[in-house]
Amino acid sequence: MSDTLSKIEKRTAYTLLLPAVFLVFSIILFPIFANIWISFKEVSLKDIRIPEPRAKKIVKSISDNNSELKIVYKLRNSSLIQKISDVEFKDKLPSNVIPVDLDSRCEFKSKIIKCQFGEWKAKYRENFEVLIKDENNNEIDKEVIKSQKPSLSGKADNILLTTNFTLKNFKKVFYENDFLDLLLTTFYFTFFGTIGAIFFGILAAQLVNQNFYGRSFMRSILLFPYVGPVVALAYTWTLLLDPNSGTFNALMVNFNIFDEPINLLGQKYMVMNIFGFELKLRLALTTVIFFEIWRYFPLAFLFILARLQAVPKDLYEAAEVDGAGPLKKFIHITLPQITAIISILFMIRFIWNFNKFEDIFLLTGGASGTRTLPINVYQQGFAISDIGMGSAVSIVIVLLLIIFMFIYFKLIGKKANEI
Amino acid sequence: MKFKSLTIYLLTSSIFLLCLLSILKIMSTLQGIDFTNLNIGQNFILGICLSLGLLVVGNKLNHFIKIFSFTSIFTIFYLYINESAPIWYYISVFIVILFFSHKVKNYNLNYLKEDFVSEKIIFDFITLFGIIFFAFVILFPFYIMLVTSFKTQIALLVNPLDFSLDFKKDLSDLFKSYFVIFDTYNFGRYILISSLVSIGTVIITLMFAIPAAYAVARLNFFGKTFLSSSILIIYMFPAIVLVIPLYTVFSQLGLRNSVVGLLIVYTATTLPVAIYMLQGYFKSIPKEIEDAGIMDGHSWFGIILKIIIPLSLPAIASVALYVFMIAWNEFLFSLMFLDNPKSFTLSRAIQYLTGDAETPRQYLMAGSVIVTLPVLVIFIYFEKYLVSGLTAGSVKG
Numbered sequence: 001m002s003d004t005l006s007k008i009e010k011r012t013a014y015t016l017l018l019p020a021v022f023l024v025f026s027i028i029l030f031p032i033f034a035n036i037w038i039s040f041k042e043v044s045l046k047d048i049r050i051p052e053p054r055a056k057k058i059v060k061s062i063s064d065n066n067s068e069l070k071i072v073y074k075l076r077n078s079s080l081i082q083k084i085s086d087v088e089f090k091d092k093l094p095s096n097v098i099p100v101d102l103d104s105r106c107e108f109k110s111k112i113i114k115c116q117f118g119e120w121k122a123k124y125r126e127n128f129e130v131l132i133k134d135e136n137n138n139e140i141d142k143e144v145i146k147s148q149k150p151s152l153s154g155k156a157d158n159i160l161l162t163t164n165f166t167l168k169n170f171k172k173v174f175y176e177n178d179f180l181d182l183l184l185t186t187f188y189f190t191f192f193g194t195i196g197a198i199f200f201g202i203l204a205a206q207l208v209n210q211n212f213y214g215r216s217f218m219r220s221i222l223l224f225p226y227v228g229p230v231v232a233l234a235y236t237w238t239l240l241l242d243p244n245s246g247t248f249n250a251l252m253v254n255f256n257i258f259d260e261p262i263n264l265l266g267q268k269y270m271v272m273n274i275f276g277f278e279l280k281l282r283l284a285l286t287t288v289i290f291f292e293i294w295r296y297f298p299l300a301f302l303f304i305l306a307r308l309q310a311v312p313k314d315l316y317e318a319a320e321v322d323g324a325g326p327l328k329k330f331i332h333i334t335l336p337q338i339t340a341i342i343s344i345l346f347m348i349r350f351i352w353n354f355n356k357f358e359d360i361f362l363l364t365g366g367a368s369g370t371r372t373l374p375i376n377v378y379q380q381g382f383a384i385s386d387i388g389m390g391s392a393v394s395i396v397i398v399l400l401l402i403i404f405m406f407i408y409f410k411l412i413g414k415k416a417n418e419i
Numbered sequence: 420m421k422f423k424s425l426t427i428y429l430l431t432s433s434i435f436l437l438c439l440l441s442i443l444k445i446m447s448t449l450q451g452i453d454f455t456n457l458n459i460g461q462n463f464i465l466g467i468c469l470s471l472g473l474l475v476v477g478n479k480l481n482h483f484i485k486i487f488s489f490t491s492i493f494t495i496f497y498l499y500i501n502e503s504a505p506i507w508y509y510i511s512v513f514i515v516i517l518f519f520s521h522k523v524k525n526y527n528l529n530y531l532k533e534d535f536v537s538e539k540i541i542f543d544f545i546t547l548f549g550i551i552f553f554a555f556v557i558l559f560p561f562y563i564m565l566v567t568s569f570k571t572q573i574a575l576l577v578n579p580l581d582f583s584l585d586f587k588k589d590l591s592d593l594f595k596s597y598f599v600i601f602d603t604y605n606f607g608r609y610i611l612i613s614s615l616v617s618i619g620t621v622i623i624t625l626m627f628a629i630p631a632a633y634a635v636a637r638l639n640f641f642g643k644t645f646l647s648s649s650i651l652i653i654y655m656f657p658a659i660v661l662v663i664p665l666y667t668v669f670s671q672l673g674l675r676n677s678v679v680g681l682l683i684v685y686t687a688t689t690l691p692v693a694i695y696m697l698q699g700y701f702k703s704i705p706k707e708i709e710d711a712g713i714m715d716g717h718s719w720f721g722i723i724l725k726i727i728i729p730l731s732l733p734a735i736a737s738v739a740l741y742v743f744m745i746a747w748n749e750f751l752f753s754l755m756f757l758d759n760p761k762s763f764t765l766s767r768a769i770q771y772l773t774g775d776a777e778t779p780r781q782y783l784m785a786g787s788v789i790v791t792l793p794v795l796v797i798f799i800y801f802e803k804y805l806v807s808g809l810t811a812g813s814v815k816g
Contacts, residue, residue: 010638013639013643017635020694023627023683024653024691031661034667203549204553207550221553224561227805229765230748231770231787232788235784236784236787239567250579254454255455256456294557354657357751374657378659391664394663397660405655
């Protein structure tokens with residue numbers, strides 16, 4: 001009895017899970033594997049379209065009373081690189097209209113012209129002409145002929161499904177792509193973005209954890225950058241920081257803090273002279289990191305605040321009796337209470353910042369030294385149209401991610417479960 | 420000891436006052452007042468004098484009298500040192516100093532003798548400063564966004580610092596950018612598509628996630644532990660690595676430039692976290708209630724529909740809001756999949772506008788306000804639900 005029950009239970013479970021699992025599989029897991037496949041192929045954006053035979057129909061008059069007409073089909077292979085085989089052509093004529101001197105590749109049967117064109121090479125073009133006439137020498141309506149669209153079919157290889165593989169993409173990724181700089185930029189961005197977000201998160205949480213007037217209002221405001229749409233926020237920042245007419249630069253120049261406007265998002269380096277040492281700061285990248293911190297510290301704030309509110313109040317009271325000041329209380333009570341959540345946040349934010357695309361794309365488009373790995377996927381795949389290369393970069397990202405996750409679960413996976 | 424705490428008190432308090440006054444000055448500059456100097460040195464010295472005076476007087480005077488007299492004297496000095504400005508500016512200065520004097524009214528010479536007083540002072544002022552700093556830094560871009568949408572490109576190019584609004588103008592003149600983006604740029608359609616996609620995503624996600632979450636939370640089946648632990652790992656995989664394969668497949672299937680394509684992708688990307696959030700809540704529902712349902716002869720479907728869903732409405736609401744927000748704000752897939760203006764979402768439409776360097780910035784900002792406003796309104800109104808959603812869906816970023 002219980003055996004059948006558990007069987008029913010299993011079956012129900014699978015039925016309930018199936019739709020969700022299927023969808024996630026096809027949209028998330030399948031693409032990750034498809035990436036591996038594509039990364040070993042030479043594919044560009046224009047190859048994605050499966051080659052199609054195409055025809056444009058033009059109707060010309062050749063006699064005065066229009067009882068005879070010439071149809072010109074401009075035939076072509078839509079692909080510039082791939083052939084199409086077994087091309088078949090069909091077009092229908094109105095009743096009483098018949099073709100004259102039909103091409104040998106074609107036959108006319110029950111009002112349909114049917115042609116076998118065989119194989120079309122890449123870029124293939126032909127002007128295929130058919131003469132038609134009315135059997136009773138009546139006028140043929142040109143519009144009727146025109147409105148009838150020919151249908152074409154053919155077999156073409158889907159370049160994505162062929163089995164030619166190459167290692168070229170990966171060679172290009174590592175040797176021709178300035179890979180070291182790409183990696184360094186990504187880590188610089190990820191690391192400082194994460195650290196900054198957590199630092200300001202701790203600060204904000206510590207603030208809001210105290211009692212003051214307007215505290216809940218403050219808590220809502222602090223989350224604004226995180227819940228706002230990235231497009232709107234990024235463009236607002238771009239306008240704000242614009243060197244020519246942006247408010248930030250105008251203010252700085254107005255109050256004599258800057259001598260002249262600084263292109264914060266368009267300048268790769270800023271040379272700073274500190275005690276005689278020349279320091280080269282990655283300016284645009286730093287600005288993007290600040291945006292990143294501004295947008296994501298709320299998340300760190302939310303988590304740390306939740307943790308802080310769970311710290312028992314008597315711990316602080318006991319510390320005060322023992323003669324601890326605010327600093328000691330923070331170091332010896334607050335910090336140990338939030339280290340676990342901070343380490344989790346660090347890993348989560350690190351992984352997400354590592355994958356960050358939109359923010360950088362919208363602010364700089366990856367120019368002026370802000371080219372990170374995700375930006376490079378887009379540049380390779382869509383700006384240069386090299387899909388294979390873009391996939392290869394994606395694979396690099398996935399491999400690095402797997403390493404991060406492995407470290408994450410090794411180091412703090414257990415801690416995460418305790419919370 | 421006393422000297423040290425005195426110095427720290429004077430320094431921190433006057434730096435705090437300086438920051439308040441500087442922010443006030445910056446905001447007033449943006450209202451078109453022609454200030455060119457922050458007067459940091461003078462204001463700092465004035466701040467030290469004010470703090471010292473308030474400290475020395477301490478409790479000897481009635482707080483009310485003390486605050487008001489000091490504030491008035493200080494405002495007059497401030498007026499004397501700084502450039503001339505309209506009367507409302509001095510009133511704001513007066514209010515700021517009043518606020519400051521109120522905050523430090525409890526400090527007196529005896530207080531400086533207490534234990535850890537320097538640390539306490541620093542913590543007090545860092546808190547005060549932090550609140551104002553965070554509020555300013557966060558709200559400033561939103562303020563610029565809103566105000567720019569009411570200005571004109573020419574006015575902003577002539578004086579990028581003048582954000583003052585002329586309310587005497589016609590209302591239709593003030594809201595001109597909004598009319599233009601609806602009339603010329605077709606934003607009505609984009610709002611419709613964005614809403615359709617977001618609400619559609621919420622509905623489909625819930626339809627898929629509720630049964631799946633129930634199975635994970637309640638039923639026993641082979642592979643359960645594997646499934647529940649892999650849900651979040653799947654969620655950690657970034658959209659950017661999915662983009663190329665999905666783009667190729669969607670191109671070949673003709674799903675690009677369609678709402679259906681977006682719905683599929685959005686649903687799939689939000690499903691893992693929706694399942695994760697819901698199953699956590701389902702587990703907290705007492706099993707006895709379901710057992711009663713089974714006794715009543717309900718099927719699994721009936722149990723989910725009649726028992727689980729009504730009992731977990733708060734969790735479902737937070738999942739729904741969270742998913743709505745993700746779908747509404749989503750940008751990467753709409754950038755990749757949509758290139759026909761007929762099927763743009765709001766985010767994509769704004770990005771498309773920036774592609775044309777000629778587009779005046781007030782239109783861009785009006786569009787930004789339109790896409791931001793619904794999310795912020797929903798967030799403020801349903802904050803309780805959304806915050807729990809954000810916390811559970813932590814990994815999204």
